[in-house]
Amino acid sequence: MPILxxxxxxxxxxxFTQTFFQHRYAAHRMFTMSAFWEKAFFILTYLTQGSxxxxxxxxALLHRMHHAYSDTDQDPHSPHYSDNAFLMMWKTRTIYQDVLYNRSTAAQKFGGNLPGWEALETFGNQWYSRLGWGLFYILFYVNFATAWWxxxxxxxxxxxxxxxxxxVNWGGHKYxxxxxxNKDQSRNTLPFDxxxxxxxxxxxxxxxxxxxxFGVRKWELDPTYPVIWTLNKLGVIKLKLSKAAVVA
Structure with missing residues (x-):
């Protein structure tokens, strides 16, 4: 059915755009790409994430803070300092707004080597952009929904x-x-990956x-990695060498 x-x-x-572009590229720079492809993935990220x-x-800044302060009271989204996932994400949203508008002094030490497209990022965070996407989703449902639920x-x-x-942040640090x-509470929550x-x-x-x-054991399948491997082979990105892990 169209809705599904x-x-x-x-x-x-x-x-995909969150894990590939914002996380693995922007925050960790696991690979490089040309200015053209960076702009292309900026646009794809905006189009797919919408509202x-x-x-x-x-x-990237928020995520670098998360790694530096994992599961401490300075972690932007540790589940161990919030009563439920909704409160955790509201806290994250508040910190994100401070980072976005350069109000966070804590985030400043994690800058450097960051992708940026000020015009698109500013537009994508405006209320009218978010409202516009919301209206698009509603209109799609009005035209194609076949049941109230x-x-x-x-x-x-x-x-x-x-x-x-x-x-990710609640499950991956609790279950x-x-x-x-790692001296933190990070977990592999395989059944929900x-x-x-x-x-x-x-x-x-x-x-x-x-x-x-992200998979280490032979049976740990990271669904995004084959896409990254393919894009590397096609020359869209260039993977960096990283430390291998051996787990019995």
Whole structure:
């Protein structure tokens, strides 16, 4: 049905730009790309994330803070300092706004080597951009929904990025197993990783933050890595060498 296809396309395309461009590229610089491709992925990120678009620059700063202060009271989104996932993400939103508008002194030490497109990032964070995308989602449902319950999916479209963040940051630091002792609460939440494109290998990633493949064991499949590998082979990006991990 059109609604299910639209929802899944929005979920996974938005997720891909978040994990590929904002996380692995902007925050960690696991690979390089030309100015042309950087602009192309900026546009793709805006188009796929829509009403929940986050500035790649601000995202990168926020995420670097997360790694530096993982699961301490200075972590922007540790689940161990909030009573529930909604409060955690509201706290994250507040810190993100401070980082976005350069009000955060804590974020300044994590700058450097950041992608930026001020015009697009400013436009994408305006209320009228978010409202416009919200209206587009509503109109799509009005035209293609076949049952009333399908409209219950609309709030997820409006806050798609926040939904991804809540699953990854709450689940990935509370539930699952650990391959490494990272001196934090990061976990690999494998049963739910089909929802997050590899992002729930949090324990692996916190141990090896420069490694493009978040899976470490033979049976840990990072769904985003084959795409990265392919783009590297096609010359769209250039992967950097990173520390290998051996886990028995």
């Amino acid at each position: 296809f639209f929802f899944l396309a929005h979920w996974y395309l938005s997720l 929940s678009f986050m500035s790649p620059r601000a995202y 399908q409209y219950l999916l609309l709030p997820i479209h409006f806050a798609m990025g926040a939904a991804h963040g809540a699953i 699952g197993y650990q391959n490494f002792d 089909f929802l997050t494109g590899g992002e729930l290998f949090q324990n692996n990633h916190h141990m090896l933050p420069a490694r493009a493949n």
